Amino acid sequence: MKLVACVVGGLLLLAAVILAAKASPVAVALALFRGAFGSKDSVANTLIQTTPLLLTGLGVGLAFKGKLFNIGAEGQFLLGAVFAIWAGTQRLPAPLLLPLALLSGALGGALWAGLAAALKLWRGVQEVLSTLLLNFVAIQLVAWMVRGPLQEAVKQYPQSDKLAISSRLAFLWPGTQLHQGFLIALVLAVLIWAYLAKTASGFALRAVGAGAEAAEAAGISVAKTTWGTFLLSGALSGLAGAIQICGVTYFLADPYSKGYGYTAIAVALLANLSPLWTILTALFFGALTAGATEVQSAGVSSVVIQVLQAVTLLTVLAYGWLRERGK
Amino acid sequence: MIPFLLQTLTFATPVLLAALGAVFAERAGVVNIGLEGLLLVGALVAVLVSAATGQPYLGVLAAALAALALAGVFAVFAIALKRDQVIVGTTINFLALGATGVFYRSLKISGEVKTLPVLFGDGSTAINAITLLGLLLIPVAQWLLYRTRLGIIVRSAGEKPEAVAAAGVFVNRMRVLTVLATGALCGIGGAALSIGIANTFTEEMTGGRGFIALAVIVFGRWNPLGVLTAALLFAAADVWQTRLQAQGTLHIPYPIFLALPYVLTLLALAIRGAKVKPPAHLGEPFEQG
Numbered sequence: 001m002k003l004v005a006c007v008v009g010g011l012l013l014l015a016a017v018i019l020a021a022k023a024s025p026v027a028v029a030l031a032l033f034r035g036a037f038g039s040k041d042s043v044a045n046t047l048i049q050t051t052p053l054l055l056t057g058l059g060v061g062l063a064f065k066g067k068l069f070n071i072g073a074e075g076q077f078l079l080g081a082v083f084a085i086w087a088g089t090q091r092l093p094a095p096l097l098l099p100l101a102l103l104s105g106a107l108g109g110a111l112w113a114g115l116a117a118a119l120k121l122w123r124g125v126q127e128v129l130s131t132l133l134l135n136f137v138a139i140q141l142v143a144w145m146v147r148g149p150l151q152e153a154v155k156q157y158p159q160s161d162k163l164a165i166s167s168r169l170a171f172l173w174p175g176t177q178l179h180q181g182f183l184i185a186l187v188l189a190v191l192i193w194a195y196l197a198k199t200a201s202g203f204a205l206r207a208v209g210a211g212a213e214a215a216e217a218a219g220i221s222v223a224k225t226t227w228g229t230f231l232l233s234g235a236l237s238g239l240a241g242a243i244q245i246c247g248v249t250y251f252l253a254d255p256y257s258k259g260y261g262y263t264a265i266a267v268a269l270l271a272n273l274s275p276l277w278t279i280l281t282a283l284f285f286g287a288l289t290a291g292a293t294e295v296q297s298a299g300v301s302s303v304v305i306q307v308l309q310a311v312t313l314l315t316v317l318a319y320g321w322l323r324e325r326g327k
Numbered sequence: 328m329i330p331f332l333l334q335t336l337t338f339a340t341p342v343l344l345a346a347l348g349a350v351f352a353e354r355a356g357v358v359n360i361g362l363e364g365l366l367l368v369g370a371l372v373a374v375l376v377s378a379a380t381g382q383p384y385l386g387v388l389a390a391a392l393a394a395l396a397l398a399g400v401f402a403v404f405a406i407a408l409k410r411d412q413v414i415v416g417t418t419i420n421f422l423a424l425g426a427t428g429v430f431y432r433s434l435k436i437s438g439e440v441k442t443l444p445v446l447f448g449d450g451s452t453a454i455n456a457i458t459l460l461g462l463l464l465i466p467v468a469q470w471l472l473y474r475t476r477l478g479i480i481v482r483s484a485g486e487k488p489e490a491v492a493a494a495g496v497f498v499n500r501m502r503v504l505t506v507l508a509t510g511a512l513c514g515i516g517g518a519a520l521s522i523g524i525a526n527t528f529t530e531e532m533t534g535g536r537g538f539i540a541l542a543v544i545v546f547g548r549w550n551p552l553g554v555l556t557a558a559l560l561f562a563a564a565d566v567w568q569t570r571l572q573a574q575g576t577l578h579i580p581y582p583i584f585l586a587l588p589y590v591l592t593l594l595a596l597a598i599r600g601a602k603v604k605p606p607a608h609l610g611e612p613f614e615q616g
């Protein structure tokens with residue numbers, strides 16, 4: 001009942017924004033649905049958009065669970081893409097390149113998150129600020145890379161060379177662009193769930209998230225856990241960037257991200273930070289992102305998706321309040 | 328040197344106004360990541376209203392009111408409903424980014440955007456009323472925070488909220504007040520950006536200034552004078568990179584210049600970081616007994 005009230009409230013707010021922008025909410029909803037599920041290609045596109053959202057959503061969820069406000073999934077995603085395209089275009093035996101690119105991407109993301117971890121633990125800089133600022137640095141890093149060190153050999157456009165066919169992720173669904181990265185993301189969702197629920201290190205993460213002082217008193221190293229959480233969270237977002245390179249675009253361009261790392265925050269919070277629920281919420285936002293391609297035809301800009309994200313978060317926040325109050 | 332200083336002052340104004348409001352909010356115990364979104368809304372509304380009415384000052388007023396309303400949404404969720412401040416602030420940013428994008432594209436700007444009149448100077452050294460307002464507000468804010476009863480209550484609300492409550496003052500009302508004031512100041516700051524500096528609105532034009540404002544507060548040790556110094560330092564770096572880029576004598580790729588303000592902010596936080604202490608109850612909701 002409370003949930004229904006919140007969702008209805010959210011939908012009304014959304015309809016009001018769309019009406020104010022002189023478009024029809026019904027037409028927008030239909031266009032979204034058509035864009036997300038209207039054809040075989042659009043269903044595949046929904047799953048393609050779900051993939052980076054699931055991985056970055058897992059990363060953000062993990063950090064938030066550890067009470068670390070890593071708002072930097074966007075930057076970590078970009079670093080993952082940079083590292084992946086660099087590693088994937090090296091002169092090495094072909095079978096090595098794909099795994100190397102994916103691992104490098106995860107490393108890149110972990111490194112970027114590690115900067116925030118170091119700033120927090122050594123210099124007392126709040127991670128909210130450092131991760132946000134690092135996003136802006138990452139955007140410029142990509143801009144520089146595709147005009148400098150990683151620019152294509154012919155030096156014509158600000159973009160990198162393409163990955164060789166042998167270094168790309170194979171397709172999963174014949175006749176569509178859906179790639180194996182989707183499966184990797186699903187497997188990781190289960191693995192992260194197992195990590196949190198079944199391992200000592202996952203327990204430590206949850207304990208620090210529940211209260212750092214109590215965790216320290218119980219003999220858990222808060223510093224060590226903080227490092228681990230940041231690195232793992234960044235690695236997941238970095239891997240998302242690498243999979244985007246190896247499975248979708250095959251090259252780096254500027255600008256590169258569609259804001260997956262920011263949507264990831266909504267994905268993680270809607271899932272209540274649970275890794276398994278994140279699969280569903282990533283699918284929800286994946287469908288919205290795919291559907292956004294059609295929204296223009298209903299007379300409203302595709303950035304309406306960001307309003308939708310915000311309204312979703314407000315709905316989640318209001319529902320959380322109602323539930324606490326009911327107890 | 329004088330032109331450089333005047334341009335720096337103009338560039339510093341949006342960040343300065345946002346940070347000035349947020350100093351009060353943070354002192355009262357509220358951290359608002361949504362400054363970026365509040366600035367952005369102010370920037371768009373100022374342009375829309377200025378173009379529609381031909382009155383730039385009406386644009387500034389409308390910008391202040393619009394950002395104040397959005398800050399009201401923040402206050403409802405973060406203070407009245409006691410939701411996590413970082414998450415509510417992030418939501419405000421999404422909302423502002425999405426809504427400004429949607430409205431900017433659907434409500435085509437009609438007519439000429441009247442920009443803020445120049446009070447004195449010209450070109451890059453022009454000073455407008457908002458820049459002047461920002462400067463005047465520094466001593467006012469310093470006085471309010473350290474010399475008035477209101478200031479004592481604000482500072483105590485973030486350090487010892489129980490004591491404030493015990494003295495019969497509603498902590499959360501104080502917090503709402505500071506959040507709303509921050510909203511209005513951010514709206515004016517956004518107007519300074521769109522109809523003062525850029526003379527137009529572009530999507531995401533705030534480019535992280537709201538986040539830099541948060542860093543400026545840390546660097547300025549949560550006091551108005553410190554915030555002025557820090558905001559000027561960062562603006563100087565911004566003006567310097569713009570000028571170096573324009574001269575084109577240094578062969579450094581432009582993305583490196585563009586990254587400079589963010590890198591300097593991070594460095595400044597790292598250098599200053601370990602030595603400063605935020606208000607004791609920053610970011611924590613308060614339950615009045």
